[in-house]
Amino acid sequence: MQQHIATVALLVRNYDEAIAWFTGKLGFVLLEDTGLGNGKRWVRVAPAGSHATCLLLAEAASPTQQKSIGDQAGGRVWLFLHTDNFDRDYRAMQARGVEFLETPRHEAYGRVAVFRDLYGNKWDLIQPHT
Numbered sequence: 213m214q215q216h217i218a219t220v221a222l223l224v225r226n227y228d229e230a231i232a233w234f235t236g237k238l239g240f241v242l243l244e245d246t247g248l249g250n251g252k253r254w255v256r257v258a259p260a261g262s263h264a265t266c267l268l269l270a271e272a273a274s275p276t277q278q279k280s281i282g283d284q285a286g287g288r289v290w291l292f293l294h295t296d297n298f299d300r301d302y303r304a305m306q307a308r309g310v311e312f313l314e315t316p317r318h319e320a321y322g323r324v325a326v327f328r329d330l331y332g333n334k335w336d337l338i339q340p341h342t
Contacts, residue, residue, distance in 0.1 A: 219256065220291075221268045223281045224331065227253050230269045233330040237308045238293070240267075259293065282332030289326055289334040298323045298339035305337070 224230035227245075234240040234257045243256040243266055252273075258266035272278040284290065295301045302316060302325060313334070316325040322340040329335060 217265055219266055219268045221270045222291075222333070223272050223277055223284060224269045225272065225278075225281055227255050227269060227271050229330070230271075231255060231257065234267070234269070237310050237330070238305065239308075282329075284333060287334070289336050291329075291333060291335040293335055293337050295337060295339050298337065301337060 222230075231242055231245070235242055239260055240257040241260050241262075243258055244254060245256075246254040248254055251271075253271070255269040256266045257269060270277075272281055298316065302312075305327065306312065311328045313326045313328065316323055318324075320341075322338050324336050324338045327335050327337060
């Protein structure tokens, strides 16, 4: 049996602002934006060149979901963006206004820096050791 995680849902305030941020600030590609009726959309984004997991941008539809925007992991880093060139992507993301919470550091698993998305979710930008 062969399996993989294809999509991770990320609660957002607004589809269009989320698409703009992920494509503009992180350089992600809009894979799909399909209307489902009643204002609901199926919106998928992924890092350029990615062939595996993507994000489903899910507009919060209830007060409970709205309270979870930006805190889906209780304040922990929960999304991990791997890169083959840390310096290139770190500089590009900084230039586009991505908020990094620390300076880059070296860990046993690779070079890493924590950043926030537009909602406050924490991510790691990582160049793994090969």
